[in-house]
Amino acid sequence: MYPNCPRSAEILFAAADATWRAEAARLLGKSPDDPQLAHHPGAQGHPHSFLAIAYEVRQWALAEWEKRRSELIEAA
Numbered sequence: 208m209y210p211n212c213p214r215s216a217e218i219l220f221a222a223a224d225a226t227w228r229a230e231a232a233r234l235l236g237k238s239p240d241d242p243q244l245a246h247h248p249g250a251q252g253h254p255h256s257f258l259a260i261a262y263e264v265r266q267w268a269l270a271e272w273e274k275r276r277s278e279l280i281e282a283a
Contacts, residue, residue, distance in 0.1 A: 213275040216268070223268040227261040234258060
């Protein structure tokens with residue numbers, strides 16, 4: 208990822224989100240496009256599971272994307 212680049216942070220989030228959504232949907236019997244997927248009780252996975260790791264990476268990537276966007280807005 209290029210430091211301080213909102214676009215690369217957005218791409219990283221998109222990849223992390225797609226990975227998490229695919230695994231959550233597979234395990235929960237839902238569609239990856241289900242807007243309520245993040246609110247499902249099992250969507251964060253069991254500790255140390257692939258789903259839990261994917262969820263943690265997704266949350267980190269989202270925070271990075273939001274941080275880069277706010278930095279860009281503040282610089283404008």
